[in-house]
Amino acid sequence: MADLAPALALAETSARSRWREQLWQWALPIALVVLFLAFATADSRVFSPANLLNIAQQTSYVALFAMAQAVVIITRGFDLSLGPAVSMVSVGAAVAMTAAVTNGSDPVSVLFIGLIAGLALGAATGLFNGVVIALLGVSPFVATLGSYNIAIGIATTLSAGKPVQGMPDLFSTLLYRGNVFGVPAAIVITVIVGVILHVALTRTVFGRSLYIVGTNPRAAAVAGIPVRRVLVCAYALCSSLAALGALMLTARTGSGEPNLGGSLSLQAIAAAVVGGTSLAGGRGGVGTAVLGALFVTVLSNGMNLTRIDGYVQMVVLGAIIIVGVVLDRARLGTR
Amino acid sequence: MSTAAVTLRPGTPGRTGFSIQFAFLPVLLIAVVVGMSLASPQFYGPINILNILRNASLLTIVACGQAIVIIAGGFDLSVGAVIALASVVTAKVMGMAAAAFPGNDAAIIACGVLAGLCSGLAVGLVNGICVAKLKVSGFVVTLGTMSAAAGVGLMITSGIPVYGMPESFVKGFGRAQFFGLPTAIYVAIAVVLVMVLVQRRTLFGRYVFAIGGNAEATTNSGVSINRYVIGTYVLSGVLAATTGILLTAQVGSGQASFGGDRMMLQSIAAAVIGGVSLRGGIGRVEIVTVSALFLTILGNALNLLRIDSRLQPVFLGIIMVAAVAAEELSRRRKTRG
Numbered sequence: 001m002a003d004l005a006p007a008l009a010l011a012e013t014s015a016r017s018r019w020r021e022q023l024w025q026w027a028l029p030i031a032l033v034v035l036f037l038a039f040a041t042a043d044s045r046v047f048s049p050a051n052l053l054n055i056a057q058q059t060s061y062v063a064l065f066a067m068a069q070a071v072v073i074i075t076r077g078f079d080l081s082l083g084p085a086v087s088m089v090s091v092g093a094a095v096a097m098t099a100a101v102t103n104g105s106d107p108v109s110v111l112f113i114g115l116i117a118g119l120a121l122g123a124a125t126g127l128f129n130g131v132v133i134a135l136l137g138v139s140p141f142v143a144t145l146g147s148y149n150i151a152i153g154i155a156t157t158l159s160a161g162k163p164v165q166g167m168p169d170l171f172s173t174l175l176y177r178g179n180v181f182g183v184p185a186a187i188v189i190t191v192i193v194g195v196i197l198h199v200a201l202t203r204t205v206f207g208r209s210l211y212i213v214g215t216n217p218r219a220a221a222v223a224g225i226p227v228r229r230v231l232v233c234a235y236a237l238c239s240s241l242a243a244l245g246a247l248m249l250t251a252r253t254g255s256g257e258p259n260l261g262g263s264l265s266l267q268a269i270a271a272a273v274v275g276g277t278s279l280a281g282g283r284g285g286v287g288t289a290v291l292g293a294l295f296v297t298v299l300s301n302g303m304n305l306t307r308i309d310g311y312v313q314m315v316v317l318g319a320i321i322i323v324g325v326v327l328d329r330a331r332l333g334t335r
Numbered sequence: 336m337s338t339a340a341v342t343l344r345p346g347t348p349g350r351t352g353f354s355i356q357f358a359f360l361p362v363l364l365i366a367v368v369v370g371m372s373l374a375s376p377q378f379y380g381p382i383n384i385l386n387i388l389r390n391a392s393l394l395t396i397v398a399c400g401q402a403i404v405i406i407a408g409g410f411d412l413s414v415g416a417v418i419a420l421a422s423v424v425t426a427k428v429m430g431m432a433a434a435a436f437p438g439n440d441a442a443i444i445a446c447g448v449l450a451g452l453c454s455g456l457a458v459g460l461v462n463g464i465c466v467a468k469l470k471v472s473g474f475v476v477t478l479g480t481m482s483a484a485a486g487v488g489l490m491i492t493s494g495i496p497v498y499g500m501p502e503s504f505v506k507g508f509g510r511a512q513f514f515g516l517p518t519a520i521y522v523a524i525a526v527v528l529v530m531v532l533v534q535r536r537t538l539f540g541r542y543v544f545a546i547g548g549n550a551e552a553t554t555n556s557g558v559s560i561n562r563y564v565i566g567t568y569v570l571s572g573v574l575a576a577t578t579g580i581l582l583t584a585q586v587g588s589g590q591a592s593f594g595g596d597r598m599m600l601q602s603i604a605a606a607v608i609g610g611v612s613l614r615g616g617i618g619r620v621e622i623v624t625v626s627a628l629f630l631t632i633l634g635n636a637l638n639l640l641r642i643d644s645r646l647q648p649v650f651l652g653i654i655m656v657a658a659v660a661a662e663e664l665s666r667r668r669k670t671r672g
Contacts (some may be wrong), residue, residue, distance in 0.1 A: 137664075322465060
């Protein structure tokens with residue numbers, strides 16, 4: 001009977017650690033609800049239907065870019081070129097569409113030309129990143145920093161630094177103004193993409209290989225996974241998703257903007273990481289990206305409505321990023 | 336498949352890439368200088384040379400700190416924001432000190448410079464403690480402090496330049512020249528010399544290499560690595576603040592728009608092109624200096640050749656990727672053979 005005591009103690013600690021693990025798992029959703037209720041009590045407009053729809057719509061853009069980042073963060077990389085690629089796609093699609101319009105094409109083919117041009121530019125950026133990283137062995141930071149500069153150069157040269165206008169109305173109707181049963185197009189598109197991506201990440205060989213490559217690239221190679229091909233595909237997918245987001249943002253502004261991307265690269269990484277995607281690779285997915293995006297959006301929406309100074313918001317966002325990752329560490333530590 | 340495994344995570348960092356960079360970069364630098372001198376007589380005009388040296392000095396100082404952090408296996412994205420913060424804090428404190436001790440320029444300047452350096456030190460300390468004690472990745476921590484430091488800089492100034500620094504600071508220091516060279520150059524030379532000594536002759540320098548090479552082995556050999564990791568971030572913060580103060584003295588006002596993402600990315604580019612490995616453990620400050628000079632001259636050359644400023648980032652991006660890819664491929668060839 002005497003040796004039962006340590007066993008009991010062990011069972012107790014493991015129960016406690018399981019409880020703690022559960023707590024950490026729920027830390028961010030709980031924080032999100034608390035944050036939302038706090039803002040709602042501070043300002044009644046937070047809870048209004050118009051604002052809720054606004055939050056949902058805003059989240060859908062951020063979530064799409066965070067999902068794009070999550071795909072490569074899972075493989076232990078990240079994509080600094082996402083923001084400039086968004087600018088480049090925006091300008092490229094707008095230039096292609098205005099050229100088609102002046103050539104007298106009908107609106108539907110103009111629309112297709114724009115969509116294809118935008119997605120092709122995105123895929124090309126991703127292929128460049130993927131090839132440089134996987135085949136030449138350059139670190140993701142340098143490779144995507146290189147394409148960051150290249151994409152900025154192309155975006156500003158193509159547009160001569162000015163917004164590109166003259167797109168058909170059909171474009172913004174399809175990607176921004178349109179709705180399905182009253183749900184705005186941006187939300188519909190993000191939900192569809194999110195569901196497909198979730199299935200791809202959790203149920204396909206490609207998706208599972210992303211996680212294995214991110215957890216242990218050497219083991220993945222030994223296990224016979226084509227590591228290089230998987231990495232190239234991951235970066236191509238990331239930039240293609242970013243290109244889709246860029247087209248949606250372009251439809252929203254109604255013109256091709258050479259600085260549409262701005263600091264989007266780091267914002268998207270921050271959203272993904274705050275949601276629990278690990279920069280050490282192998283953990284995260286659609287859920288963490290959406291959760292992080294929702295958290296960041298609710299935070300900035302609430303701070304805007306309660307009239308917190310924009311500069312203070314930058315400080316708060318910085319602090320949130322650090323706290324989010326510290327929480328993530330703690331969550332890992334309890335395992 | 337075995338090559339993929341080797342190239343993804345080489346076990347021990349070799350010196351091969353380093354020696355390539357050592358020969359490659361100066362040759363490239365000389366080629367650009369000779370080519371430009373033939374192409375444009377403006378290039379070797381004294382005004383242009385001083386301009387290049389001044390800009391290269393500012394970049395070098397930041398890149399030295401960045402290089403040390405990267406050698407220890409980290410990352411410092413906050414340097415651009417620290418430059419802005421230090422500039423604003425220096426100018427603001429000098430303005431307040433001028434009200435406290437009217438006429439006493441030495442005291443005013445000392446207060447301002449000290450406050451500016453302390454702001455860099457504070458950001459570096461936060462970075463270092465989060466990375467070392469909380470074991471959070473340097474990328475995310477410095478991403479957070481970058482946003483926070485930029486926000487504090489803008490809060491202090493509301494985005495408006497801060498004036499009210501003593502004339503002697505601007506005319507006697509920032510825009511002054513000794514033996515025909517601006518003060519920033521002397522500061523940069525001093526920083527580089529000290530950093531070379533630190534890397535070669537001090538325990539700190541040796542441990543930084545060791546931590547970047549293999550943090551676990553370093554801990555097992557009895558080095559308490561936390562304080563050295565914190566040290567690298569503090570050093571980077573203080574050096575970035577130094578650049579911020581030099582810029583402030585040169586321009587004559589504290590501005591929250593100094594530094595920024597551009598300076599941050601350039602400092603990392605300078606370190607990486609200068610042979611500092613992002614995997615940690617490899618890199619020499621003196622080559623980073625050559626690389627900072629190279630980047631500055633390259634930007635200057637593209638301007639003088641009247642290449643559209645919008646296209647210039649494309650060249651910078653291609654050169655950066657090419658330089659690192661060349662290093663990586665040569666290393667791979669060595670490990671294969």
